[in-house]
Amino acid sequence: MSSQLIDHVQQYLGEDFPIKLISQGAEALVFETSKHPFNPSLNKEYIIKYRPFKEYRHSQIDKTITKKRTVGECRCLVKLNTMDEINVPQLIAADPYNGFIWQSKIGQTLANGTFSNLKNFLWMNNNDENAYKKEVEEVLYSVGRQIGILHINHYVHGDLTSSNIVLEQDKSSNEWTPFLIDFGLSGYSTLVEDKGVDLYVLERAILSTHSLYAEKYNEWLLEGYKQSYSNQDELKQVLKRFEEVRLRGRKRSMLG
Numbered sequence: 001m002s003s004q005l006i007d008h009v010q011q012y013l014g015e016d017f018p019i020k021l022i023s024q025g026a027e028a029l030v031f032e033t034s035k036h037p038f039n040p041s042l043n044k045e046y047i048i049k050y051r052p053f054k055e056y057r058h059s060q061i062d063k064t065i066t067k068k069r070t071v072g073e074c075r076c077l078v079k080l081n082t083m084d085e086i087n088v089p090q091l092i093a094a095d096p097y098n099g100f101i102w103q104s105k106i107g108q109t110l111a112n113g114t115f116s117n118l119k120n121f122l123w124m125n126n127n128d129e130n131a132y133k134k135e136v137e138e139v140l141y142s143v144g145r146q147i148g149i150l151h152i153n154h155y156v157h158g159d160l161t162s163s164n165i166v167l168e169q170d171k172s173s174n175e176w177t178p179f180l181i182d183f184g185l186s187g188y189s190t191l192v193e194d195k196g197v198d199l200y201v202l203e204r205a206i207l208s209t210h211s212l213y214a215e216k217y218n219e220w221l222l223e224g225y226k227q228s229y230s231n232q233d234e235l236k237q238v239l240k241r242f243e244e245v246r247l248r249g250r251k252r253s254m255l256g
């Protein structure tokens with residue numbers, strides 16, 4: 001199936017369009033390419049995200065969902081790119097009717113050879129010697145800040161896992177800057193419920209993949225979040241709701 005999908009993408013782009021598959025998730029295939037969709041003289045690195053047709057869905061419903069998620073992701077990328085303090089990839093091009101998005105490529109290779117998402121960064125430091133070091137604390141703090149700034153602008157991510165947070169290191173200061181990616185389930189929301197759920201999803205993701213140090217990691221994330229949330233009344237409400245979402249989650253897991 002996957003080779004058929006890759007063939008389809010290759011045909012769509014043209015036989016000589018250079019692509020390399022880097023991820024195949026439940027919803028999308030992601031390729032990297034050094035070719036800009038319109039301008040061959042721009043040879044940077046780009047990402048092509050393709051949401052294929054889902055056999056298990058009715059075809060008209062599938063088309064509507066694919067278009068909605070693709071347009072939604074584009075809209076978020078454009079909107080968030082206009083906000084100074086939020087780091088997201090740039091939207092390059094899109095064909096929502098066929099499920100394609102081109103965006104700038106974020107990230108680099110970590111010292112252990114893996115891709116620089118938050119998950120791999122924490123795995124690389126997953127030992128007593130490194131887990132509590134300043135570098136890790138600062139990364140988690142600035143990730144928390146990013147989420148706080150996203151929420152204060154009334155955007156929610158909808159799928160905040162440690163793979164959807166990508167780090168880039170500044171060559172001179174060595175400081176890491178977090179970028180948020182994967183906005184297919186994101187959107188504008190003023191609801192404290194949606195913000196509380198975002199925080200809960202990330203907390204669970206950290207707990208399940210980095211359980212040994214999760215408590216400290218989540219504390220640092222929340223610290224950054226609180227510091228960036230300039231509206232104190234709203235912050236209180238979000239944190240209260242976050243606690244309620246947690247309790248609901250615990251009850252659900254007790255009931256099985």
Ligand SMILES: Nc1ncnc2c1ncn2[C@@H]1O[C@H](COP(=O)(O)OP(=O)(O)O)[C@@H](O)[C@H]1O
Pocket residue numbers: 022023024025026027028029030047049089103104105106107115117163164166181182183184
């Ligand atoms: N703009 C980007 N820059 C670098 N890597 C990306 C980018 N977008 C996606 N990726 C890579 O592809 C993976 C899957 O993409 P993502 O947008 O998260 O889709 P999904 O998780 O829905 O399959 C990401 O975890 C990341 O490794």
Ligand SMILES: [Mg+2]
Pocket residue numbers: 163164182
């Ligand atoms: Mg993802």
